[in-house]
Amino acid sequence: MDNLTFGVSMVVVGMGGTLLTLWILSLLMLLLKRIFPYKEENEKNISG
Amino acid sequence: MLDAIMSGLNGLVAGFIHLHWSNPVMILVGLILLYLGIKKGFEPLLLVPIGFGAILVNIPLAGLMDEEGFLRIIYDAGVMTEIFPLLIFVGIGAMTDFGPLLENPKIFMLGAAGQFGIFLTLALALALGFTKLEALSIGIIGACDGPTAIYVTSQYAPHLLGAVSVAAYSYMSLVPVFQPPIMRLLTTKEERMINMGTVKKSVSKTTKIVFPIVVTVIAGMIAPKGLPLLGTIMLGNLMKECGVVERLTKASENEIANVVTLLLGISIGATMDGRVFLKYQTLIILCLGLLAICLDTVCGVFFGKLMKVVTRGKINPLIGAAGISAYPMAARVVQREGQKYNRKNYLLMHAMGANTGGQVGSVIAAGVMLSVVNGLGIV
Numbered sequence: 001m002d003n004l005t006f007g008v009s010m011v012v013v014g015m016g017g018t019l020l021t022l023w024i025l026s027l028l029m030l031l032l033k034r035i036f037p038y039k040e041e042n043e044k045n046i047s048g
Numbered sequence: 049m050l051d052a053i054m055s056g057l058n059g060l061v062a063g064f065i066h067l068h069w070s071n072p073v074m075i076l077v078g079l080i081l082l083y084l085g086i087k088k089g090f091e092p093l094l095l096v097p098i099g100f101g102a103i104l105v106n107i108p109l110a111g112l113m114d115e116e117g118f119l120r121i122i123y124d125a126g127v128m129t130e131i132f133p134l135l136i137f138v139g140i141g142a143m144t145d146f147g148p149l150l151e152n153p154k155i156f157m158l159g160a161a162g163q164f165g166i167f168l169t170l171a172l173a174l175a176l177g178f179t180k181l182e183a184l185s186i187g188i189i190g191a192c193d194g195p196t197a198i199y200v201t202s203q204y205a206p207h208l209l210g211a212v213s214v215a216a217y218s219y220m221s222l223v224p225v226f227q228p229p230i231m232r233l234l235t236t237k238e239e240r241m242i243n244m245g246t247v248k249k250s251v252s253k254t255t256k257i258v259f260p261i262v263v264t265v266i267a268g269m270i271a272p273k274g275l276p277l278l279g280t281i282m283l284g285n286l287m288k289e290c291g292v293v294e295r296l297t298k299a300s301e302n303e304i305a306n307v308v309t310l311l312l313g314i315s316i317g318a319t320m321d322g323r324v325f326l327k328y329q330t331l332i333i334l335c336l337g338l339l340a341i342c343l344d345t346v347c348g349v350f351f352g353k354l355m356k357v358v359t360r361g362k363i364n365p366l367i368g369a370a371g372i373s374a375y376p377m378a379a380r381v382v383q384r385e386g387q388k389y390n391r392k393n394y395l396l397m398h399a400m401g402a403n404t405g406g407q408v409g410s411v412i413a414a415g416v417m418l419s420v421v422n423g424l425g426i427v
Contacts (some may be wrong), residue, residue, distance in 0.1 A: 001424060001425075001426070002178070003174045003175075006174065006180055006424065007170065007171040007174045007175070007183075008171075009420070009424060010167055010170055010417070010420060010421075011167045011168065011170070011171050011172065013168040013415065013416075013420050014166070014170075014416055014417055014420060015160075015164050015167050017270070017271070017416040017419075017420065018160045018163050018409065018413045019157065019160040019161075021270050021271065021412050021416065022156050022157055022159055022160040022196075022405070022408070022409055022412065023156075023157060023160075023269055024116050024270075025156060025262075025263055025266065025267060025408075026153040026154060026156040026157060026267065027153075027261065028262055028263075028266060029149075029150055029153035029156070029255075030153050030260055032150075032255045032259060032262065032370070033150070033153075033250070033251065033252075034254075036252045036254040036255045036258065037252060038249065038250045038251055038252045039252070040057055040253075044114055048314075
């Protein structure tokens with residue numbers, strides 16, 4: 001594979017892949033917050 | 049008799065006789081690193097052992113990096129096997145609070161934009177004639193994350209390890225110097241004054257415990273080649289958040305991290321033998337590394353501006369600059385810059401969120417890079 005093809009592939013797939021992965025993870029974070037919502041009383045019980 | 053005395057004396061001056069011109073230069077470089085660490089306080093935990101390692105390895109005939117040399121043994125055992133950066137990551141995970149990121153998950157995207165410099169610099173390194181694997185190792189300086197840079201470089205271009213790791217650690221410590229001018233250049237005064245309000249506590253303990261497990265499984269599936277990095281940082285974080293292995297958490301963030309930092313630092317310094325290190329190529333790598341981290345800041349701020357538009361002015365673009373892995377320096381820089389223009393502006397927790405996003409982002413970017421290279425059949 002020549003350097004130009006390699007460079008362009010890395011830039012496109014690398015940047016796109018990182019962005020996509022972090023977007024998926026941010027959606028999962030929102031989902032986790034919905035599944036395990038924050039309740040002040042419960043948190044106090046857990047911490048102490 | 050006289051011959052024997054002369055031979056004995058020769059033995060005492062042999063070190064001076066075998067001194068190559070590059071050795072005193074590198075001893076000077078080692079002294080500069082010590083000065084930066086001791087006097088200026090730039091990453092002293094790393095620059096002091098690296099600087100001293102550079103001095104040690106440039107003293108002729110000591111053989112510290114020969115096959116039986118003690119620095120070679122440490123280097124082979126910890127750097128070439130990639131164990132040191134991974135152990136450091138367990139400690140980093142144990143020290144990191146992903147709470148601010150979980151409070152506002154959309155700022156996670158800033159942690160991706162803050163890694164774009166890696167790929168742009170990789171392309172530039174290729175254009176300058178570096179081989180593909182060398183370009184990968186140079187680009188990874190843009191992760192602004194020493195252990196990640198060492199992990200990737202020791203796999204693909206171990207001959208560049210000294211230059212890459214010195215660049216990664218030095219530029220990490222210089223974030224407060226070169227980020228503010230870029231941030232001011234790319235934002236308007238009105239943008240810098242945007243108040244994002246306070247971060248409201250809205251994340252449950254269970255979410256914080258489940259988060260590292262979910263990230264490990266999902267991101268590991270997408271970029272399996274980066275799983276050692278991601279898995280260790282998330283293991284450290286899980287231990288911190290679950291709260292039932294306090295001894296392991298404390299050992300990871302203190303004893304283990306300290307011992308490994310010492311051994312890693314001195315091993316990196318040991319790669320700075322003048323005869324190998326002092327090359328035109330090294331200078332180019334140092335310049336490209338600086339460019340990579342500047343590009344990260346530029347891309348992060350531009351992405352922050354884009355998010356400002358999408359959220360109708362709720363995001364201060366300055367926090368985009370914190371989307372790099374230099375934790376918590378980059379977040380502190382954002383807080384300081386924000387307060388210069390609006391005294392009531394407390395961006396720190398928002399910037400911390402972007403900054404921890406940058407930590408995960410740098411590891412994922414490295415994993416994506418390694419997986420893509422594998423997919424392209426380069427290695």
